[in-house]
Amino acid sequence: xxxxxxxxxxxxxxxxxxxxxxxxxxxxxxxxxxxxxxxxxxxxxxxxxxxxxxxxxxxxxxxxxxxxxxxxxxxxxxxxxxxxxxxxxxxxxxxxxxxxxxxxxxxxxxxxxxxxxxxxxxxxxxxxxxxxxxxxxxxxxxxxxxxxxxxxxxxxxxxxxxxxxxxxxxxxxxxxxxxxxxxxxxxxxxxxxxxxxxxxxxxxxxxxxxxxxxxxxxxxxxxxxxxxxxxxxxxxxxxxxxxxxxxxxxxxxxxxxxxxxxxxxxxxxxxxxxxxxxxxxxxxxxxxxxxxxxxxxxxxxxxxxxxxxxxxxxxxxxxxxxxxxxxxxxxxxxxxxxxxxxxxxxxxxxxxxxxxxxxxx
Amino acid sequence: xxxxxxxxxxxxxxxxxxxxxxxxxxxxxxxxxxxxxxxxxxxxxxxxxxxxxxxxxxxxxxxxxxxxxxxxxxxxxxxxxxxxxxxxxxxxxxxxxxxxxxxxxxxxxxxxxxxxxxxxxxxxxxxxxxxxxxxxxxxxxxxxxxxxxxxxxxxxxxxxxxxxxxxxxxxxxxxxxxxxxxxxxxxxxxxxxxxxxxxxxxxxxxxxxxxxxxxxxxxxxxxxxxxxxxxxxxxxxxxxxxxxxxxxxxxxxxxxxxxxxxxxxxxxxxxxxxxxxxxxxxxxxxxxxxxxxxxxxxxxxxxxxxxxxxxxxxxxxxxxxxxxxxxxxxxxxxxxxxxxxxxxxxxxxxxxxxxxxxxxxxxxxxxxxxxxxxxxxxxxxxxxxxxxxxxxxxxxxxxxxxxxxxxxxxxxxxxxxxxxxxxxxxxxxxxxxxxxxxxxxxxxxxxxxxxxxxxxxxxxxxxxxxxxxxxxxxxxxxxxxxxxxxxxxxxxxxxxxxxxxxxxxxxxxxxxxxxxxxxxxxxxxxxxxxxxxxxxxxxxxxxxxxxxxxxxxxxxxxxxxxxxxxxxxxxxxxxxxxxxxxxxxxxxxxxxxxxx
Numbered sequence: 001x002x003x004x005x006x007x008x009x010x011x012x013x014x015x016x017x018x019x020x021x022x023x024x025x026x027x028x029x030x031x032x033x034x035x036x037x038x039x040x041x042x043x044x045x046x047x048x049x050x051x052x053x054x055x056x057x058x059x060x061x062x063x064x065x066x067x068x069x070x071x072x073x074x075x076x077x078x079x080x081x082x083x084x085x086x087x088x089x090x091x092x093x094x095x096x097x098x099x100x101x102x103x104x105x106x107x108x109x110x111x112x113x114x115x116x117x118x119x120x121x122x123x124x125x126x127x128x129x130x131x132x133x134x135x136x137x138x139x140x141x142x143x144x145x146x147x148x149x150x151x152x153x154x155x156x157x158x159x160x161x162x163x164x165x166x167x168x169x170x171x172x173x174x175x176x177x178x179x180x181x182x183x184x185x186x187x188x189x190x191x192x193x194x195x196x197x198x199x200x201x202x203x204x205x206x207x208x209x210x211x212x213x214x215x216x217x218x219x220x221x222x223x224x225x226x227x228x229x230x231x232x233x234x235x236x237x238x239x240x241x242x243x244x245x246x247x248x249x250x251x252x253x254x255x256x257x258x259x260x261x262x263x264x265x266x267x268x269x270x271x272x273x274x275x276x277x278x279x280x281x282x283x284x285x286x287x288x289x290x291x292x293x294x295x296x297x298x299x300x301x302x303x304x305x306x307x308x309x310x311x312x313x314x315x316x317x318x319x320x321x322x323x324x325x326x327x328x329x330x331x332x333x334x335x336x337x338x339x340x341x342x343x344x345x346x347x348x349x350x351x352x353x354x355x356x357x358x359x360x361x
Numbered sequence: 362x363x364x365x366x367x368x369x370x371x372x373x374x375x376x377x378x379x380x381x382x383x384x385x386x387x388x389x390x391x392x393x394x395x396x397x398x399x400x401x402x403x404x405x406x407x408x409x410x411x412x413x414x415x416x417x418x419x420x421x422x423x424x425x426x427x428x429x430x431x432x433x434x435x436x437x438x439x440x441x442x443x444x445x446x447x448x449x450x451x452x453x454x455x456x457x458x459x460x461x462x463x464x465x466x467x468x469x470x471x472x473x474x475x476x477x478x479x480x481x482x483x484x485x486x487x488x489x490x491x492x493x494x495x496x497x498x499x500x501x502x503x504x505x506x507x508x509x510x511x512x513x514x515x516x517x518x519x520x521x522x523x524x525x526x527x528x529x530x531x532x533x534x535x536x537x538x539x540x541x542x543x544x545x546x547x548x549x550x551x552x553x554x555x556x557x558x559x560x561x562x563x564x565x566x567x568x569x570x571x572x573x574x575x576x577x578x579x580x581x582x583x584x585x586x587x588x589x590x591x592x593x594x595x596x597x598x599x600x601x602x603x604x605x606x607x608x609x610x611x612x613x614x615x616x617x618x619x620x621x622x623x624x625x626x627x628x629x630x631x632x633x634x635x636x637x638x639x640x641x642x643x644x645x646x647x648x649x650x651x652x653x654x655x656x657x658x659x660x661x662x663x664x665x666x667x668x669x670x671x672x673x674x675x676x677x678x679x680x681x682x683x684x685x686x687x688x689x690x691x692x693x694x695x696x697x698x699x700x701x702x703x704x705x706x707x708x709x710x711x712x713x714x715x716x717x718x719x720x721x722x723x724x725x726x727x728x729x730x731x732x733x734x735x736x737x738x739x740x741x742x743x744x745x746x747x748x749x750x751x752x753x754x755x756x757x758x759x760x761x762x763x764x765x766x767x768x769x770x771x772x773x774x775x776x777x778x779x780x781x782x783x784x785x786x787x788x789x790x791x792x793x794x795x796x797x798x799x800x801x802x803x804x805x806x807x808x809x810x811x812x813x814x815x816x817x818x819x820x821x822x823x824x825x826x827x828x829x830x831x832x833x834x835x836x837x838x839x840x841x842x843x844x845x846x847x848x849x850x851x852x853x854x855x856x857x858x859x860x861x862x863x864x865x866x867x868x869x870x871x872x873x874x875x876x877x878x879x880x881x882x883x884x885x886x887x888x889x890x891x892x893x894x895x896x897x898x899x900x901x902x903x904x905x906x907x908x909x910x911x912x913x914x915x916x917x918x919x920x921x922x923x924x925x926x927x928x929x930x931x932x933x934x935x936x937x938x939x940x941x942x943x944x945x946x947x948x949x950x951x952x953x954x955x956x957x
Binding site: 247 | 380381382383384385386387388389390392411412413414415416418419423424426427430431434435436437438440481485486489494532533538540541542543544545546567570571573574577578580581582583584585586587588589590591593595596597598599600601602605606607608609610611612616619731733741743744745746747757842843844845847850921922923927938
């Protein structure tokens with residue numbers, strides 16, 4: 001008999017009281033009501049662990065490193081209890097033939113039931129041989145595993161957008177995974193890397209609810225990517241009051257004023273950094289004195305210097321979602337945002353911003 | 362089939378060829394092929410970097426102040442160390458001096474990486490080469506507790522603690538979903554630990570996975586996040602303010618207290634868990650002293666942790682710079698990263714093309730021109746390679762050489778150099794470990810020696826964090842809060858042409874970034890990273906690199922289970938995204954793209 005998540009954590013000495021608290025915290029962190037906490041609880045009590053295959057293409061492993069920083073839940077508990085991480089070349093014990101056998105075994109045994117998590121992306125140049133695990137193009141391995149997956153998670157900006165190796169001139173023709181996986185729902189969790197607790201929340205949500213999280217027109221979970229860093233920034237008051245850091249380490253910097261004039265991309269970046277914050281909420285880039293570089297946005301490497309100031313940002317913005325911002329914000333760096341925000345508005349108007357379809361755009 | 366003699370090794374590829382691909386529990390993608398003789402002894406080894414991203418060409422034309430963010434993404438495991446090398450290279454080119462506090466905070470960031478990276482490597486990437494998880498199921502919790510308490514005061518050691526863990530593991534193993542432990546080499550005769558030591562190690566595997574999160578928070582305090590914290594040309598982006606208006610908006614007493622506590626906890630974890638585990642495990646494997654490779658011949662370190670800001674001479678570096686060639690421990694050679702004759706890269710066996718492949722090129726003269734061709738004896742097809750032909754090109758990694766010779770870099774290389782220099786804080790712990798294990802100095806030149814050096818270094822780094830933290834507090838007491846020098850921030854102040862080099866001693870070894878800046882934009886950017894040195898393929902003289910040399914003459918217990926191969930490769934902590942970042946032109950067009 002395959003044990004459930006609940007069995008496992010109870011066996012680990014977690015009390016029922018702590019378990020219920022965990023469920024309500026998870027619901028709260030996802031912005032859900034107490035009624036949803038009950039659903040999470042029921043799901044975790046009754047479901048076997050979901051097999052996950054975690055592939056690595058062209059990448060830097062920062063997503064894996066971020067994942068293991070998760071404070072709630074701990075990566076240990078996700079790996080040992082919430083999911084069954086059947087293949088992940090960064091941590092698995094087996095190598096070579098034994099590793100590949102484990103992969104094939106899961107694909108066969110759990111056909112249509114496993115989740116494929118992808119870190120990095122496939123290069124298409126040189127017949128795909130710029131990334132050749134097992135002596136074959138990574139893109140083939142990716143398609144092979146995707147074929148029988150239930151759903152796909154694109155970890156980080158590499159899998160979601162292309163990220164640094166796809167920055168101009170993209171020497172290896174690296175592409176986001178939705179360019180080669182076209183028949184499966186893909187949940188994009190961008191960021192370089194994504195926030196640890198966002199990663200574990202997305203996967204826990206999928207396990208608990210047995211469905212995909214609601215996403216925007218770009219395939220990003222609404223729960224974490226529907227507001228700009230700027231919208232919830234604790235330095236927003238300084239922005240609105242016109243209190244700006246003019247130079248590194250000046251008097252305003254020592255008081256934590258707004259970093260907009262030093263190039264902060266918070267006003268055009270959709271991510272949870274200013275709310276969830278990083279590493280168990282210790283800090284986030286702006287709190288530690290450096291502007292946001294926009295690492296969860298498509299093509300953020302190719303929007304001018306990280307220290308170039310955004311132009312035409314309205315000084316007194318009101319709460320705005322991605323689509324509304326698209327209507328009012330235009331700027332050098334904001335150009336990309338405008339384009340996809342407008343796309344979002346069109347789709348919303350057509351009533352098409354539902355999860356599966358949108359994720360494949 | 363052929364026999365090649367080089368560096369005192371004999372390479373014979375006539376025996377049974379075994380391919381390990383992917384090599385797991387590393388960063389990035391690595392393949393290794395070996396030939397076994399009739400006694401299952403490795404007589405030939407071929408290591409291949411199997412990925413390539415092209416970051417340096419992406420940097421061409423960019424703002425040099427942005428470069429750290431791009432190159433930081435070379436690697437998320439060694440996070441921050443490429444950024445440090447980059448800001449140093451740009452500051453060198455633009456003659457920018459950084460404030461003392463920025464130097465201290467950068468040292469704290471790099472030491473944090475050392476402590477974090479070494480700990481995660483030992484438990485999450487390396488431990489399963491020595492620890493049999495399934496054997497742990499046979500352990501007696503009471504005896505495990507006795508073992509744990511006999512070697513360390515670490516509090517999580519009661520019989521009840523181990524009983525609970527055993528119950529959890531037993532149920533996990535019987536549940537049918539082994540996850541990352543599936544198809545491991547459990548029961549292989551090369552595993553030597555008794556069940557109780559295995560259970561103790563599994564407990565600490567899980568505790569280390571929890572604890573590493575804490576260490577990384579020092580990056581979050583000063584750099585805003587981890588992985589990939591933020592850096593700044595001219596200093597560090599955070600400001601210090603402990604007793605003025607608005608201190609809550611800067612690094613203040615609360616954040617400094619957090620850092621101080623993490624440092625104390627890190628010292629405790631490394632000294633009470635990591636080091637005792639390392640010694641306990643080593644005591645069961647101390648008769649397995651293979652895997653030394655070229656560590657007894659050629660080792661090198663660029664040095665790290667300047668005690669004096671903007672001074673990278675050996676009087677300032679807490680880890681000095683130096684190289685040893687041909688096993689001559691009596692002579693520590695200086696290293697000049699600017700000398701076109703000292704550090705060069707070759708491509709005879711790499712998937713690149715030079716106008717004259719008999720010669721190497723200094724990074725400032727670097728050429729990277731991809732050329733994916735397979736030798737006449739390879740087996741398979743161009744997109745389904747079964748066996749590579751090492752007589753031709755066989756890796757995406759270039760072959761760097763120091764004065765024409767391959768070098769080993771990393772913790773063991775550093776400990777060999779500093780032992781030879783007679784620096785007490787490195788030499789004394791080595792002598793003590795060897796004495797406790799009853800081993801001669803030559804035992805250091807082994808797979809086990811590499812793993813042990815990394816552990817000792819993690820402890821050294823954790824204690825040095827405290828040293829630099831105290832220096833930071835002393836500066837604050839004296840009223841010195843400066844963290845950035847903005848004199849040359851504006852590109853209008855820069856010369857039309859400039860060139861710089863940034864050296865860094867990363868956890869995995871010597872790291873260099875070379876750049877030229879023209880009209881305020883990057884004109885050339887080249888990196889030679891630790892795994893390029895260690896994972897180097899052969900050169901025009903057929904000299905082998907550290908990975909290949911270290912695998913030779915090792916007996917494999919079970920021919921189709923690469924346990925010993927993984928053990929030795931992991932002892933280097935390979936980082937393949939780092940090693941294979943080099944440039945290429947767009948698409949399939951093959952052209953010369955990076956000429957100075």
